Amino acid sequence: MRRDYHRWHSPRLHRDMELLVFGHAGAKVLMFPTRDGHFWEYEKLGVVASLADKIEAGHLQLWCIEGLARETFYNDASHPSDRIRRHVAYEEYILNEVMPLMARLNWNDCTIAMGCSLGAFQAASLAFRHPHLFRKLVAFSGRYDLTMRVEHFDDLFGGYYAEDIYFHTPTHFLPGLACGWRLEHLRRLDIVLTIGKEDPFLDNNRHFSRLLGEKGVGHQLHCWDGRAHRAAAWRQMAALYV
Numbered sequence: 001m002r003r004d005y006h007r008w009h010s011p012r013l014h015r016d017m018e019l020l021v022f023g024h025a026g027a028k029v030l031m032f033p034t035r036d037g038h039f040w041e042y043e044k045l046g047v048v049a050s051l052a053d054k055i056e057a058g059h060l061q062l063w064c065i066e067g068l069a070r071e072t073f074y075n076d077a078s079h080p081s082d083r084i085r086r087h088v089a090y091e092e093y094i095l096n097e098v099m100p101l102m103a104r105l106n107w108n109d110c111t112i113a114m115g116c117s118l119g120a121f122q123a124a125s126l127a128f129r130h131p132h133l134f135r136k137l138v139a140f141s142g143r144y145d146l147t148m149r150v151e152h153f154d155d156l157f158g159g160y161y162a163e164d165i166y167f168h169t170p171t172h173f174l175p176g177l178a179c180g181w182r183l184e185h186l187r188r189l190d191i192v193l194t195i196g197k198e199d200p201f202l203d204n205n206r207h208f209s210r211l212l213g214e215k216g217v218g219h220q221l222h223c224w225d226g227r228a229h230r231a232a233a234w235r236q237m238a239a240l241y242v
Contacts, residue, residue: 001055002021002023002024003020003022004020005021006018006019006020006101012096013089013090017097018039018066019063020039021062022043022048022055023060023061025058026054026061026106027059027110027111028061028106028108028111029062029112029114030063030065030094030102030113031063031064031114032067032113032122033064033115033118034115034117034118035067035069035073035074036069038067039065039066047238049235061108065094065098068086068090069118072084072086073156080156080160083156084157087168111133112136113136113138114137115140115142117229120142121142121144121146123137123142124137128173128174129168131185131188131189135190136189137190140237141196141201143201144169144170150200150201150204153200171208187216191218191220192219192222193219195228196226199227202223205221206221
């Protein structure tokens with residue numbers, strides 16, 4: 001399997017950023033890591049290996065990027081306004097640095113946004129605000145509202161709220177979304193959500209599914225046995241749904 005490493009200094013993030021690319025051709029899969037994950041996480045967890053046949057056959061090319069969770073949502077030393085501002089800069093890096101590189105190195109017109117746990121939120125947030133850039137969203141074990149409190153998971157903004165948080169939270173902006181152009185592109189997306197029946201984010205996923213249904217956005221919501229919030233489950237999910 002072809003494996004390429006890229007690193008450059010991002011002018012938007014003012015730091016070096018790294019990523020790994022697996023495969024030589026096929027649909028481009030933009031892969032967001034979990035909260036504590038890095039660009040090498042999906043290789044270490046065996047998710048890349050679970051897709052090896054599709055990668056080697058030229059059906060998929062995986063783009064595994066750095067997550068920056070500790071500089072954004074989980075940076076407790078930073079004010080919540082700075083956390084969301086850093087996340088916006090991170091997305092600008094993806095849109096203006098990573099995705100142009102993807103287009104230059106692979107002309108396939110299909111791009112898939114994919115992530116697990118916090119990565120599922122990041123993939124969904126980006127794809128739902130820029131649906132014309134993607135053909136598919138695959139999100140495993142996600143929480144689609146970082147302001148909600150459930151079990152030991154707290155509001156990641158500590159009660160702070162602003163326009164940027166609203167527009168980066170799918171379950172917040174979807175109910176009021178009336179843009180025909182964006183809705184049309186959302187309805188063209190192949191959307192796959194998975195969640196464990198014992199996952200604390202189950203109700204949030206069901207709520208997200210209801211909102212999508214109310215907007216006429218087709219999607220699949222798969223509820224797996226147990227918590228299913230771990231690498232063993234994600235490897236199986238990836239093989240089935242990516």
